[in-house]
Amino acid sequence: xGLHFACQMSFLALPSFLxxxxxxxxxxxxxxxxxxAADEHARLVVEIEGHDRRYYQDDAPSISDGDYDELRKRxxxxxxxxxxxxxxxxPSSKVGAAPSERFTKVRHAVPMLSLANAFADEDxxxxxxxVRSFLRLPADAPLPVLAEPKIDGLSANLLYRxxxxxxxxxxxxxxxxxDVTPNLKTIADIPEQLNGTDVPDTxxxxxxxxxxxxxxxxLNTRQAAEGKQIFANPRNAAAGSLRQLDAxxxxxxxxxxxxxxxxxxxxxxxxxxxxxVAAFARWGFVTNPLTRLCTSAEELLAHYRAIELERGAxxxxxxxxVYKIDALDLQRRLGQVAxxxxxxxxxxxxxxxxxxxxxxxxxQVGRTxxxxxxxxxxxxxVGGVVVQNATLHNEDEIARRDVRIGDTVTVQRAGDVIxxxxxxxxxxxxxxxxxxxxxxxxxxxxxxxxxxxNPRTGREDxxxxxxxxxxxxxxxxxxxxxxxSRNAMDIDGLGDKQIETFYRDGLIARPxxxxxxxxxxxxxxxxxxxxxxxxxxxxRNLFAAIDARRTVPLNRFLFALGIRxxxxxxxxxxxxxxxxxxxxxxxxxxxASREGRAWNDLVAIDGIGPIVADAVVEFFAEEHNxxxxxxLLEHVTTEELAGPVSxxxxxxxxxxxxxxxxxxxxxxxAKAMAERLGAKVAGSVSSKTDLVVAGPGAGSKLxxxxxxxxEVISExxxxxxxxx
DNA sequence: ACCCCTCGAGTTCT
DNA sequence: CTCGAGGGGT
Numbered sequence: 001x002g003l004h005f006a007c008q009m010s011f012l013a014l015p016s017f018l019x020x021x022x023x024x025x026x027x028x029x030x031x032x033x034x035x036x037a038a039d040e041h042a043r044l045v046v047e048i049e050g051h052d053r054r055y056y057q058d059d060a061p062s063i064s065d066g067d068y069d070e071l072r073k074r075x076x077x078x079x080x081x082x083x084x085x086x087x088x089x090x091p092s093s094k095v096g097a098a099p100s101e102r103f104t105k106v107r108h109a110v111p112m113l114s115l116a117n118a119f120a121d122e123d124x125x126x127x128x129x130x131v132r133s134f135l136r137l138p139a140d141a142p143l144p145v146l147a148e149p150k151i152d153g154l155s156a157n158l159l160y161r162x163x164x165x166x167x168x169x170x171x172x173x174x175x176x177x178x179d180v181t182p183n184l185k186t187i188a189d190i191p192e193q194l195n196g197t198d199v200p201d202t203x204x205x206x207x208x209x210x211x212x213x214x215x216x217x218x219l220n221t222r223q224a225a226e227g228k229q230i231f232a233n234p235r236n237a238a239a240g241s242l243r244q245l246d247a248x249x250x251x252x253x254x255x256x257x258x259x260x261x262x263x264x265x266x267x268x269x270x271x272x273x274x275x276x277v278a279a280f281a282r283w284g285f286v287t288n289p290l291t292r293l294c295t296s297a298e299e300l301l302a303h304y305r306a307i308e309l310e311r312g313a314x315x316x317x318x319x320x321x322v323y324k325i326d327a328l329d330l331q332r333r334l335g336q337v338a339x340x341x342x343x344x345x346x347x348x349x350x351x352x353x354x355x356x357x358x359x360x361x362x363x364q365v366g367r368t369x370x371x372x373x374x375x376x377x378x379x380x381x382v383g384g385v386v387v388q389n390a391t392l393h394n395e396d397e398i399a400r401r402d403v404r405i406g407d408t409v410t411v412q413r414a415g416d417v418i419x420x421x422x423x424x425x426x427x428x429x430x431x432x433x434x435x436x437x438x439x440x441x442x443x444x445x446x447x448x449x450x451x452x453x454n455p456r457t458g459r460e461d462x463x464x465x466x467x468x469x470x471x472x473x474x475x476x477x478x479x480x481x482x483x484x485s486r487n488a489m490d491i492d493g494l495g496d497k498q499i500e501t502f503y504r505d506g507l508i509a510r511p512x513x514x515x516x517x518x519x520x521x522x523x524x525x526x527x528x529x530x531x532x533x534x535x536x537x538x539x540r541n542l543f544a545a546i547d548a549r550r551t552v553p554l555n556r557f558l559f560a561l562g563i564r565x566x567x568x569x570x571x572x573x574x575x576x577x578x579x580x581x582x583x584x585x586x587x588x589x590x591x592a593s594r595e596g597r598a599w600n601d602l603v604a605i606d607g608i609g610p611i612v613a614d615a616v617v618e619f620f621a622e623e624h625n626x627x628x629x630x631x632l633l634e635h636v637t638t639e640e641l642a643g644p645v646s647x648x649x650x651x652x653x654x655x656x657x658x659x660x661x662x663x664x665x666x667x668x669x670a671k672a673m674a675e676r677l678g679a680k681v682a683g684s685v686s687s688k689t690d691l692v693v694a695g696p697g698a699g700s701k702l703x704x705x706x707x708x709x710x711e712v713i714s715e716x717x718x719x720x721x722x723x724x
Numbered sequence: 725a726c727c728c729c730t731c732g733a734g735t736t737c738t
Numbered sequence: 739c740t741c742g743a744g745g746g747g748t
Contacts, residue, residue, distance in 0.1 A: 015745085115741095391740095394742095418739050418740070462741085565743085607745070607746090609744060609745050609746080611744060612744075612745085613744085
């Protein structure tokens with residue numbers, strides 16, 4: 001969706017007010033009038049929900065448990081005095097009796113990870129090679145791998161306590177899903193009670209909820225006959241059926257379940273993936289019959305091809321084959337990278353392709369000024385979804401593929417999600433089609449758009465950027481969206497749509513304007529609540545959401561500024577090193593001269609090199625950026641980044657350096673292990689290092705450690721210390 | 725001087 | 739999710 005602005009939009013200078021909220025001592029509840037109570041209630045709801053989200057989803061609570069309890073208590077008091085405020089919108093309804101309109105969120109005890117993908121045979125052999133080298137297994141050592149079809153459904157997590165189904169949830173974002181227990185209980189393949197002598201006290205069973213193909217067709221026939229919604233494919237039908245608020249409806253839908261894995265478990269009935277899954281079958285689950293234990297790459301690939309041949313004849317949809325290292329001790333040693341395990345991979349079937357006509361190319365302007373071409377396509381169904389847009393990435397990509405407007409092009413959904421344009425079908429090219437000429441000026445503000453030259457490589461950057469900066473309305477809007485977005489300032493109710501209209505109407509032009517919105521609205525004749533689509537409640541909620549972010553963790557604030565090359569992680573690094581914005585700004589200004597300590601300090605931070613440091617320096621060198629930050633700080637207080645709240649291991653929060661040859665595990669394993677225990681692994685010894693683990697052959701790092709008086713231990717001592 | 729991995733930035737659709 | 743760039747190690 002492109003932005004459509006009147007091209008010559010004047011840059012709006014908005015009055016900036018000093019604004020202070022009256023955070024004076026809270027009134028005793030009985031003295032409040034209904035309006036005050038409603039206001040405070042709304043404010044508390046937003047604040048509590050924000051904390052909940054940070055706690056459950058981001059794993060980064062920003063207040064103490066005690067303070068959080070205070071907020072909940074205050075909310076309870078107000079609701080007791082003004083029961084009308086107890087609504088579905090209140091987080092208190094989660095613990096209260098009122099049934100929520102949505103499903104309750106459930107946090108998975110062990111996150112539900114996603115799998116890395118393999119598309120070619122080579123990716124599979126690479127995977128096995130990586131596993132062997134990570135584990136230091138010789139090429140001829142046996143390495144059993146379990147292969148099973150990847151069912152195209154939705155994964156679910158079933159928590160059994162004492163053998164009884166306690167909670168069933170969807171995968172959600174992997175960390176937190178929705179509680180759909182009553183719905184899952186209607187599925188015949190899901191036992192409510194597990195039978196067996198080796199059933200653990202507590203175990204989370206994981207598997208796939210799906211709908212068989214013929215059941216899906218029958219359901220659609222029935223739905224059509226009753227004039228109800230028909231589903232695009234079995235997966236959508238399964239998802240729609242599972243997420244019914246009325247479990248009675250789910251019961252009438254022919255859902256099935258294959259068990260294939262587990263999350264938290266108080267104990268396990270076996271020491272290999274295949275044996276544990278076999279135990280699931282004994283306990284009463286259905287497991288997939290095409291599961292096979294293989295011992296070589298050839299065998300895995302043969303099984304893949306066998307399944308691929310049988311694919312059409314199978315009673316359910318599948319989109320690939322999953323390979324899992326069978327031995328659980330090896331799985332544990334392999335651990336995980338980012339959010340997928342290193343011991344499993346999904347070998348996908350080739351993506352479905354379709355052809356359609358390229359009817360146009362839009363150019364979007366990003367917050368950094370980047371011009372991104374987006375293909376406008378004649379709508380076409382690919383993999384069960386109608387695709388109308390597809391990114392063309394950049395200028396070079398269009399030239400490389402030589403796609404022209406009017407061309408018939410091949411489209412596929414890569415990794416099953418993002419549509420990709422593979423290229424034109426030349427035989428179908430209209431005779432008058434001309435090569436696409438990428439605009440050299442910004443389509444929104446008309447400024448020159450240039451490809452910067454990378455100072456390191458001397459090569460041109462792939463992206464062309466609008467040089468309009470401040471005067472480009474598209475950039476201004478995108479920056480504001482970024483500022484308010486969930487991982488940045490996280491201002492609820494100030495979404496993309498709102499920002500676009502507020503900007504267009506001159507209400508918000510710069511970040512600081514967000515925080516003066518309420519005060520200006522109070523004086524304005526044209527009130528927000530009179531705008532179309534707005535009411536008194538939504539305005540109150542918005543102001544409450546804004547107020548809730550008048551204090552934010554420094555890392556969020558820095559990320560929100562949108563400094564080039566400073567994303568979430570780098571913002572955290574900066575926040576950890578400089579305890580407030582002013583300190584960072586002073587350091588950046590000082591570093592501009594490259595004399596004195598400031599520049600060296602900046603580049604010394606692990607993860608920050610000259611390019612990133614330069615971006616920070618340049619940001620604060622701009623007068624308008626400094627004044628934007630200054631104005632923001634009139635309204636926003638930053639707080640220090642809370643230290644990593646991690647496992648109570650002895651090395652949690654410590655910075656560890658591994659050096660020399662490690663004999664029991666590889667370097668990668670050591671790093672993964674330390675990180676699992678909440679430690680930060682650094683590459684070189686500095687004053688920030690807490691612990692050095694040295695193997696034989698350690699050299700300069702060991703010397704440096706003793707100079708700095710840092711504790712050095714051996715690999716064996718490391719294992720003792722972390723209790724492994 | 726390269727190679728690998730992580731991070732940033734941009735994107736689609738339900 | 740994917741691509742390219744940046745950082746850091748070899």
